[in-house]
Amino acid sequence: MPAPSAPYHHGDLAAACLRAAFELLEEEGTAGLSLRAVARRAGVSPTAPYRHYADRDALLSSVAAVGYRELAEQLAATHPLPSGPAELADTAVAYVRFALDRPALFRVMFAEPCDPTNPERAAANAAIRAYVEAIVRRSFPESDPAAMGTAVWALVHGLAFLYLDGKLDGPIDDQVRAAVLAMLTAANGAMS
Amino acid sequence: MPAPSAPYHHGDLAAACLRAAFELLEEEGTAGLSLRAVARRAGVSPTAPYRHYADRDALLSSVAAVGYRELAEQLAATHPLPSGPAELADTAVAYVRFALDRPALFRVMFAEPCDPTNPERAAANAAIRAYVEAIVRRSFPESDPAAMGTAVWALVHGLAFLYLDGKLDGPIDDQVRAAVLAMLTAANGAMS
DNA sequence: GAATGATGTAAGCACCGTCAACATTTGAGG
DNA sequence: CCTCAAATGTTGACGGTGCTTACATCATTC
Numbered sequence: 379m380p381a382p383s384a385p386y387h388h389g390d391l392a393a394a395c396l397r398a399a400f401e402l403l404e405e406e407g408t409a410g411l412s413l414r415a416v417a418r419r420a421g422v423s424p425t426a427p428y429r430h431y432a433d434r435d436a437l438l439s440s441v442a443a444v445g446y447r448e449l450a451e452q453l454a455a456t457h458p459l460p461s462g463p464a465e466l467a468d469t470a471v472a473y474v475r476f477a478l479d480r481p482a483l484f485r486v487m488f489a490e491p492c493d494p495t496n497p498e499r500a501a502a503n504a505a506i507r508a509y510v511e512a513i514v515r516r517s518f519p520e521s522d523p524a525a526m527g528t529a530v531w532a533l534v535h536g537l538a539f540l541y542l543d544g545k546l547d548g549p550i551d552d553q554v555r556a557a558v559l560a561m562l563t564a565a566n567g568a569m570s
Numbered sequence: 571m572p573a574p575s576a577p578y579h580h581g582d583l584a585a586a587c588l589r590a591a592f593e594l595l596e597e598e599g600t601a602g603l604s605l606r607a608v609a610r611r612a613g614v615s616p617t618a619p620y621r622h623y624a625d626r627d628a629l630l631s632s633v634a635a636v637g638y639r640e641l642a643e644q645l646a647a648t649h650p651l652p653s654g655p656a657e658l659a660d661t662a663v664a665y666v667r668f669a670l671d672r673p674a675l676f677r678v679m680f681a682e683p684c685d686p687t688n689p690e691r692a693a694a695n696a697a698i699r700a701y702v703e704a705i706v707r708r709s710f711p712e713s714d715p716a717a718m719g720t721a722v723w724a725l726v727h728g729l730a731f732l733y734l735d736g737k738l739d740g741p742i743d744d745q746v747r748a749a750v751l752a753m754l755t756a757a758n759g760a761m762s
Numbered sequence: 763g764a765a766t767g768a769t770g771t772a773a774g775c776a777c778c779g780t781c782a783a784c785a786t787t788t789g790a791g792g
Numbered sequence: 793c794c795t796c797a798a799a800t801g802t803t804g805a806c807g808g809t810g811c812t813t814a815c816a817t818c819a820t821t822c
Contacts, residue, residue, distance in 0.1 A: 388769085604779080620779095
């Protein structure tokens with residue numbers, strides 16, 4: 379009998395927990411994501427996940443790390459290295475869409491008081507930062523890459539959160555595009 | 571005997587709960603803000619707050635509403651109606667400072683899956699929006715006020731969240747200023 | 763083949779949000 | 793002034809949570 383019904387050892391409980399956490403996040407939102415629910419879904423006792431995750435925050439950090447990778451993939455799929463305001467606006471739309479398509483995941487990634495020393499998160503953070511700075515260097519060669527990179531990321535990130543919180547409504551794609559383009563063209567009229 | 575020890579009726583429990591919630595938020599962060607803790611601090615039974623707040627979310631919404639007013643005050647105290655990139659950068663710094671000075675409150679205000687139909691929140695939201703648009707109309711008269719207002723708010727809001735989540739570090743004031751100014755001057759080099 | 767470390771379980775603690783039933787106080791109408 | 797209803801606060805309970813401690817089972821290595 380190779381698999382009677384429930385072998386004592388699960389096999390790969392860490393991965394199963396991660397998968398269960400993602401499913402719960404999509405189905406019930408952040409509130410439904412409890413360690414006990416994860417354990418139930420993985421078909422395991424309530425305290426089994428503690429063998430693989432120190433506490434709930436550790437599981438959330440792993441979820442967030444996967445989320446960062448998926449966000450990066452979605453952005454790269456839009457434009458591997460966007461250039462100029464129009465493509466940059468496309469990328470902004472993709473970023474906001476990710477947030478709105480998977481709001482609970484996005485909140486876990488960015489809205490939890492997280493542990494900034496977590497290496498997975500730090501690495502993902504550095505990756506996003508490098509991606510944005512590469513864009514900036516190419517599209518705005520005369521700007522300070524660090525400052526402009528920060529600003530571009532903040533602009534897009536802020537748009538995502540404002541939409542997520544219902545502070546903005548209306549056609550997302552068009553409004554995101556309009557906001558990004560307005561910002562990138564505004565200076566001409568205002569600066570001396 | 572006007573106040574023996576503990577009169578059956580509190581007097582103004584709704585306000586006392588709000589005050590207790592603010593204190594707990596500052597002292598212990600979002601995690602420490604439970605209805606029961608609020609009740610304890612107000613010196614009242616665990617379920618008494620339910621006479622004044624339908625549930626925990628209702629209390630959080632009231633906390634957020636007060637937070638919006640305080641944020642608006644802090645911005646107005648910096649520049650009643652900022653004009654031009656430099657003053658706009660000052661206002662951005664004030665916004666980010668608010669977020670970093672009172673991180674738990676800021677998260678309650680913006681990072682909770684909130685009820686967008688709550689009238690208090692909607693009103694506060696409209697007030698911030700009007701403030702930003704007034705700034706934009708004056709500082710960027712050639713821009714579309716709606717799109718540019720959204721973009722400016724998003725830029726500042728995004729900076730606040732990125733700092734809050736530890737995605738950025740270093741001297742806050744200088745970096746926020748640099749990011750805002752970089753964004754507002756970048757277009758000249760990039761657009762046709 | 764037995765010891766050892768990794769993995770999963772069971773039981774329990776303190777806390778949480780919320781409901782239902784009850785107690786007390788206040789205030790308005792007779 | 794007295795009554796009685798509404799507003800307010802209390803008690804007790806239920807199911808859920810994160811987490812700890814002690815124990816059971818398995819897989820591996822000597």
